[in-house]
Amino acid sequence: MDRRQMTLMLSEKEMSLLDQLAERRGMSKTALVRQALRLYQSVTERIESGEKVFVERPSTKEKTELMVL
Numbered sequence: 001m002d003r004r005q006m007t008l009m010l011s012e013k014e015m016s017l018l019d020q021l022a023e024r025r026g027m028s029k030t031a032l033v034r035q036a037l038r039l040y041q042s043v044t045e046r047i048e049s050g051e052k053v054f055v056e057r058p059s060t061k062e063k064t065e066l067m068v069l
Helices: 012-025 029-048
Strands: 054-057 062-065
Touching (some): 012 029
Antiparallel strands (some): 054 062
């Protein structure tokens, strides 16, 4: 697999969030960003094909549609 490098400038708040999420998931920040890209691609493809994506609260079965801007 060919790889290319990029520099990503984040605000202090964004970097803090990235640090927290990586720590909680037990993964590197790079791995977290890669996973986030794959998730965003999957959600985008589903929405573009006319599907809807929902998040469900287990305790009440309440569903909220996930919106991608």
